[in-house]
Structures are given as C-alpha cells and as structure tokens.
Amino acid sequence: MSTQSKRPERPNLRHLRAFSLAVGERNISRAAEAAHITQSAVSQAVGKLEAYYGCRLLERSAAGVYPTELGRVAVERIDRALARLRAATQRAAAQQRPGAQQRSAAPEAARPETQRPEAARGARTPGPQALDRMLSLSQLAAFLATARGGGFKAGARLLGLSQPSVHRAVRQLQDVLGVELLEHTSLGVAPTRGGADFAAAVALILKEIDLVADDLDEARGRHRGRVAIGSLALGRSELVPRAVARAAKAFPDAQFLIQDGTYDQLLLGLRAGDLDLIVTAGRPLATDDVVEVPLFDDVLAVVARADHPLAVNGVTGLEDLARYPWILPRYGTPTRWRCDELLRKVGAPQSEGLIETGALVSVRALLLESDRLTVLSRRQIAVELESGLLAALDVPLPEPRRAIVATLRRDWKPTQVQAALLQELKAITEEWTAADTALRPSA
Template sequence: MKWNLRHLRVFLAVARLSSVSRAAEECNLSQPAVTQAMAKLERMLGQPLFRHQSQGLFATPAGELLAARVRRALDRIDEAAAPISPRLSQTATRAQLEALIALRELENFTLAARQLGLAQPTVHRAVSALESEARRPLFERSAMGLRSSRAARALADAARLAFAELDQAVMELAELEGREAGEIVIGALPLSRSSILARAIIAFRRTRPRISIRIAEGRYDDLLRGLRMGDIDFLLGALRDPLPIGDVVQQALFEDEVILVVGPDHPMLDREDLTLGELAALPWVVARRATPTRQIFDQLFEGRDRPESVVETGSLILMRQLLRESDHIGIVSGLQVASEIDLGLLVPLPFQPPDGQRLIGLTSRVGWIPTAAQQAMIGELEKAVRQRSY
C-alpha cells in the first residue's frame, strides 16, 4: 500500500485534536486540504476513520487502530531523522525513504533503481532531495561505489521498520472487517522446519485460509538481520545464549536434545565403553560455528584432543548422506533425525554428550506488537509444541 507520510501526520493531528480546523492550523494547511487528505486516506483503506459529531471528529475503532500503528511508525522515522536535520522527518516522502532503503542495501544507484522498478535518475533525485534537506551527503562516493553514512543507515533501518508497522496496520484493519489481508513471514531455522511448523500452519489455515505465509530459510545471521530490518516477523528455532544483540527478545518453547548419531553399520555401535579419545580419532560432521549445536560439540572436547577430520556444514541432507555411507559421527538435534532413527537409517551412539540440551523457541524484535493473525500463528506453534509426541 502506497502510504503518504504527510497525510498520516495530518491524520494523527486530526485524531488527537478531534478537529479539522485545529489540525489544519497545526500542520500549516488549509481546512479543505486536510479534509481531502482524510477522504483520500479513507478511500484507500476502504473504511471510515472518523465519526462526525457535534463536538468534533472522533476516531472510529479503525481510526484508533490505525493511529496506534501510525504513531509507532512515525516515531521511528522521527527519532532517526532528528540528528540529521530538524525538518527532515516532516519533509521526507515515502518514495525518498524507499530510495534510501534500496541504496543503503545495494550501495549502487543502478541496482537500487532496478529493485524499485524505477529509472536511475528518479532514485538519484530522491536521495539528493534527502541530502539537500540534511545539508550533507548521506553516502560516501568512491571508485568502489557508495557507502552509506551511519546516519543514512539509521534512517533507512528506521524507515523499514516503520513500513513494516504500517503493513501490520493493513492486516489489523482487514481483521476488523472480517477480511484477511497481508502476509506472515517466519524465519525458520532447520529444526523448526520439522513437524512443529507444519502442524501449526495446517491448524492456522483452518481459521485463516487466505493470509499468505512465507517461510524464510537461511543462516541464523541472515535471518536475524531480516528480523531486525522488519522483513521477517519472528524467528523459530534454536535460541542463542548469550542473546546476540539487545534489540531482540527470545521466548523458549521447549528443550531439544542434541545427540551423536551414526549409520547402522558403524563399527562403534557395539562398544558400550566408548571414550571421547576413541571418538576423536574418527571423522565427524558438525554444524557451523556459532550455532548452539556447534557449541555443544566444542564443549564436549573442551580441554581435550579434538577430532582432526571434521566436515562443517549447515546441510542436514549432506550430513545424513555422510553418516549413512561412511563411518562419520554426526552431532545433531534428535528431533531432526527422529524419522531416520525410527526407520533404522541412523542410530544413536552408546556415548552421548552429558550436556546436550538446547532451547528451541521464538525470537522477535523488542517492542514488536503482533497483529491478531500473527498472534494466532504463534498460538498454533505453542499448541503444536504441547501436542508433540516425541
């Protein structure tokens, strides 16, 4: 939805003052301009935002809901824009901020224009207008391309979160009318793509069949960045200890066991007296660095001779294949390989890590307020965890 930020600021003024005339005076606009802006906003949203009474204009439930989200969105932009220029928050347009976001991400005018579907001069003018208001460059130009300043990065990141907040407003307004709109984006780490997430989606679909669900997959660092930028609503998977950064929060759902597994013909399966020294002499398949599973592997051999033959991978498919066709030892979530163990394709070793527990749960932004649909999805995930049979 193509929001007009100036219209949203006028909307907040009308909602706060309950008066078109006072809002017009505060925003330095004519009364007809304010009236037209509110009418345009109501047409775009397809809902009345104000009730006309003798005492003035009062927000409808839709208006109250929108005002709460708009206030949060604009506060983000205002806070980031204030150190750059006192007037920038009032003059910056949505198109200018979208150009800033694309250029901050891609650091190239041609690529930014292509991403936005615009001509390069259009993007250049949008960013130049912001720089003109700031009275300083927001990007450093060099032979290597563009590099955004700290202020530009802060404003671009704030604008992305503001636009995500406005997307949530659209979802909530649709819910208010009994409609379904918008998209839920879940950052899914490997374990979460098991039956837990599938069961939650199936249950969610029974009550909200038309809301789009997108599963973002990838490395934790990439998913965390998407979460912090507002591209992802929440992450589902192994929690980090310590917390990677202060602007996210974690909610534990259940405890998972990390186990050592091998193929069914592994020579160590008949050994009940296995030692770490013997295991260290064998080849291993381990998770990538800085993951909870890798931390358990590192703790297992802390102060001891470590395995010299190690394959590091984030691919569970590759790990499974190596374990089934060789004498490698894998360290992996028991939940992730539960089906292979049930089928006899993989077998837990007699020796297991003494401290192999890790927490699985949700990660979200500090201060994030989920919509009813997003909260319903989280509720289904929590229900799927309670009903799990493993």
Template sequence: MIDKLSPRNLRVLIAVYEASTVAGAAQVLLRAPSAVSRSVQELEWALGTPLFERMTAGMLPTPAAEVAYRRAKRMEGEFLAAHRDLVDLGVVRHAPLFAMMMSARQIEMLLKLAELGRMPLVAEALGMSQPAISSALRELEQSLQVPLFERGLRRMVPTPAGALLVFRLRRVRSEIEHLRADVGSALGSVRGRVTLSMLPSSRTALMPQAIAHFVERHPDVQVTVVDAPFDVLFAGLQSGEIDVIYTGIGPEYQRRELRVEPVSRDGLVLVARAGHPLARRAKLTASDLARYPWVLRDPSAPSRQLLDQVFARIGLASPRVAVQAGDLGLLRGLLMQSDLLSAVSPEHLLHELQAGTLVVLDMDLPGSEREVGFVLRKDAQPSTPCRLLMDDIHALAITLSQHAIPRSHYEKE
C-alpha cells in the first residue's frame, strides 16, 4: 500500500488535477489514458477514498484530492530543487528522477543505504535481495550518469551527489507521510506520526501533560520524541525527519532559514543541592562560582549559549564544565549527590525545587530571559496531527505560565 503513494503516482495526480481530464493528463505525461486511470485508482485504494468524481465533462477533485494535490506539489518542488542541486555536479538534466519518476521502494532503498551503509543490512531491512538492490542502484546511477555512493571496504558512503539527493528524498518521504495524515484528517480520522524535540525545562510539566492529553484524544497518532545535540536536531528539522522543535528562540534561527512561533517566556537560575556550601550564601560573587565545577548542556544548546552570553555581559569567566549532559535524570542525580552547579529554567527541576532538595542560588542572571516556542523549517507545512499537537502545547503553556511560581519561592531562606 505504501508503494502506491509513490512520487510516480502522485505525478499523475498533479496532472489529472491540473488538466481536469484523464485524456489531458495522458497527453501531458505521454502515457496511455488507461495507465493514468490505473495510477489514480492505485492512489485511491492506498488512501481509502475517492480522489475524483468521474463526470461527463471531466474529473472533479474531491476534498481529499485537494489535500493530496497540495502535498504532491510540495514533493514536486523537492524534485525540482534536487535538479537545481545536482546539475552542477554533472547529472543528466532530463533524468526521469527529476520528473518524479520514482517508486517509494526506490526512495527507501537509497535512504537505507545512506543510513546503514551496507547492502546486506539494507536487503534485510527492506526484504529484498542484494542483487536486486545492487541492480536498482546501478540503474539509477546510470540514468543520472553520476555515482551516488562510494563503495568502501566496510560501508557505502554517499558521494556529494548522493548526499544532496538523499537530503531531498528525506523531505519527499516526509511529505508522503504528511499526505496520508492530512487526507485521513480531512476524512475525520486523525492518524499518523509526529516527531518533535523539546527543551529540557518543558519535560517536567508542560510536555507530559500536553502529549498525554493529545494521545488520549487521538489514539491513532504516534508521538516520537527525539533527544540529540542541537546541531543534529536542526539537521533533522531541515531534512524533514523532525517536524518541530520546542525550544528557546534566538536571533540566530533567522540566519538558519527557520521559522519561529513564540509561545511563552522563561529564564535561567543557578541551582545546587540544598546542602551545597553556596546554598545559604547571600549575594554570590564570581569567585564563589569559579570554585566549583558545573554540569551543562552541549555548547550548541540554546540554554548553554544564553548562559555564556550572560556571563560575558556581567564580566564573569565561562563556567568550568566538568560534565556535559542533557539527560534530566543524570542532571538531577549529579546535582543532588555532588557540589556541581548548573543553570536551568526553574521548570526544568520543578519537583526538586518544590521539595527543597535543590535550591536556587542567590545570584541574578540579567538578560537570561528569553522567548520559548516552536522552531520549524522556514517552508514547512506541518501535518494536521502535528499542528493539533502544537495547538495543545501552546494552550497549556499559556495556562501554566499564568500559574507559574515566582523565583523567590525556591530561594533558600
């Protein structure tokens, strides 16, 4: 069923939608009308709904076809972008691939080769024979007249042309998944998958409540949460593998061709265990902080970059980072069992601060307040399930911010 939602068939959908007749689409595509009709029927079978009403005057798009057409045009745009990316590398300008002449199986094969790097693993993952994979890859490379993978002793590595094509095909695969989800939602059945990442401070209250509420109302949607260094997350966002990131918003995102949707605000505080030597000290100084090691996120994390900026602004040396980690459980354990310091949003360690096992140290961090919200690819069109989840997160974030506990509540008397 998945293979029926291929670029090859969706190319036919575009032609029929724009020509309004099977005969007109067949003329544009240089295919027999019976082949065009068969492609439309395969799409309808795969999506479980009619896409066109067969009228005497032509093909009238249904609401499902309107949704599918918009996604198919986005896929067409990715293939055109692949053409622009690859022509400078010597590929054949009129290769069939650039006209969306690919099956979903071919896309999965190339993406699995890039991911796994070994043909036996790809064959096992896709249920294909190694000769079939080798033949399909060779045929594709011959049509483009450039190698897509370097055959090494241990693994296959994408060439520059292969890497560019893989990037675009990841976006195409994402659009195929969104198409199925959007059509289902248009028919009243919210289903599909949402892949997101989030800043650690949202994982204590906001995200557990929002996601639990969402999956209760939409049990046919799978929510996948990705945790990785921010550079990896943003690469996934650009390739379509991650739908949205909920994080602190900085001006650098505008330079990354990203779109931001602010939701709320937060700030950083210095935290340590309740029995820490600095816990009862008033008006801490730079020398006080310099005596102790820190546990912080990786340098690409927005909170880490913000802290470095704040320290530079108030004339403090950068913290001496002994442990670099983003895992909440590890952070909690390190702070409670050592004299390590950290800087986090209060919501990050909400339960520990409320219980008094961790405390906020007496030192202001002016300029650490920031906007928090969604970061998406600049040209992204989130699927219906993704947008519904974002709406739930947004609404709950506003509610929680209205009932936020002030910083003074956490400070040690």
C-alpha cells in the first residue's frame, strides 16, 4: 500500500500553519508566539505533519530551524493556500452586518475547550485579520460540499459524513466569520453572494493543500498526480488526446481526466480548481483571473459530404450556399459567430430548419446522411478529408483563422505532470505549424 493511501484525507490546518510559521521565523519560539500556542505545540504539529507526509520537513540546530529540501517544496504550496485563506476570510468578514462579530463570539465561548480552535483559546476574540486561525479544513470542506450540493443532505453525501456533523461544521464557520454564507431558496440551500465568492476561494484553497502531497511525491521521483483538462471541439478530438498520450507515456503512474462540456461550464470548473487548464478557441475573457496561452492558428472551412453537389460541381458563387440547410455550432462559440456572418452574407435563412450541435460525431453523421453544410476545422476532420468521406468547399470565410489557446488560472502553479502536459500541447501545435508552413507554396 502506498504512503498516500495510508494518509487521512487532508492534514490538519493548524499543523500546516505551525510548520509555515516555523519556516518563516526560523525559530520554534517565535513561531509559537506568532501562532499563540506553546513551543511544544509547534514541535508536535510539525512532527505530526512529517508523519502525515512521510518525510522530514524541518531540520533543527542550535541556531534555529530551517526547512529540508522537501520542506521547501511543501512550504511553497502551503503558503499559497494560507494566503488564499487569509484573503478569503478577510473579504467574507468585511460583509458582516452590525453586531455580527458579537454574535459570532458567543458560540466560541459556549463551546467546550477541547472543541475550540487553538487560536481562539485566549481572553480576546481575534480581529478580522486573524479569523483564518480559527477555521478548520473540515469546516471549509463541509461548506463547499453544501454549497455545491445544494443542501446539507447532499453535502453530507458528498463527504460521506452525517448531515448533523456537516450542518454543525458550516454553522461554526459562519459563526466565526460573523456572516451568513448560505441561504434557503425555492430550490434548496444556495450560497449568498458573499458565500459564492467564499466557496470559489475555498475550492482553490483545498486544491492547493491537496497538491502539497503531489509536489512532495514528485520531488521524491513519484509522479502519481492528476491532471484535469477541459476540452472543446478540436482539442477534444485530436490535440488533447495526443498530448495526454505523450504525457502518460512519460509519467505512467499519473492520472489524466479529459472533461468536455460548454465553455461556460469548463471555465467555471477551471476557476474552481476542478480543472487545471482548458483547450479551446480563443475568445474575449470576461474575468481577469484566467489567461490564455496561444497554441496555434486553426483554419476553418465550409464542409460537406464528398459527393455533395457543391463538392462535385463546385461553388459558382456564395448564393449557392443559401440553397442548402446548415448544421451550426452551439450559440455563443467563436465558430458560430463566423457561421452567422457567412449566412448573413449569402442571405441564407438563419432560423428555419437549422440543426445546432457541438458534437463532432453528430456533425459527421449528419453531413454524411444529408446535403447539409457546416463550418469545421480542417485539422479536426483531417482523417475524413483524406479518406474521401468529407470535402472542404472552396468558399472564402470571414476570418477563416481562429486562435486555439490553453486557458489557465492566472496564478496557477502547475505540478511537474501538469507542466509536462502543457508542454506537450505546445510541442504538438508547433509540429502542426511547422508542417503547415512546409506545405505552403513559397512566394
């Protein structure tokens, strides 16, 4: 059995914080003072964290303490998680209603000593900047599961816990922050506006903490991490599978997930940390927490079955396109915009007898069984073009080139396996670009 499988689901948040403080202060005594706990508590916390990860994280000497090589790997990811938690709790606490802080302090005072967070054991209630010290990962996980599941029952089922324990953990979290994160709606329990922001932050906090184990495994030569890729259209049919196959060959113990869906669904998953990157056509970004990394320029074409009248006899003019029904990509996609522009230009009906789908398998079958036309990537149907099943018509398209990009979280810190997958995406598209350039006639 692997070391990872022996570990509980997640480490203790207080242990992570104590280790981070010890590294930052280079001194157990100063770390204890900063954490408002005893020196022995700091030492025990670090020891338990070392047992959890199965490696030495901290070296002790007469001059103080310093991280081992693995300790430096761990603390970089831990500090990212703690910084996210600190910022998220401060944003949430800023939404407190008058009197909320006083109300939130009451449950802590009434709670038995053994159930209070260590940072809360003192004569005064921490201010907003110290609220993160009063939280636990179980509270954060309970809230996120409830917010995503739409209720405490669903949240309990997601976590494999009892409903009362999940409800209690979420209530404790709200008491500490002094703000309501959930509200009852006609459809169940849903995050408030501030709760939705906090849930998004919690998802990334838990993601960072989970990746500590992957970073440490990779530092020890064990590449058993997981990469989750969201993919649309061309990426799903060819680019992403090729990149995953190459990365999986280099890292046979790693896990890969290829997730499809609409762009909005995948973007939501990316921002929540469920996905590590998305491969899609470039488009204007509505949020500043993600960035696009260009991969290559794809070429679109009007496509029909190989024995279509327009493929056999040729296109005499754009008006020919208006005589046949169309298959259109989903509304809101970059390719759909190009289709709509073309149909407006040729005067074809845009609302009568249309079929809309983003599934290449469906598009291919519809083209082969009808006289319908559509717009597709030439590379996406390279096999069908070479085998003579489909044909690309000689029709000028408005802006026939589209940028294919990898969309990432702006502050993403990839593991080695994740970085390797992104590198394979770049390598494959560089090969495609070089091949296209070689085939292009010289001036």
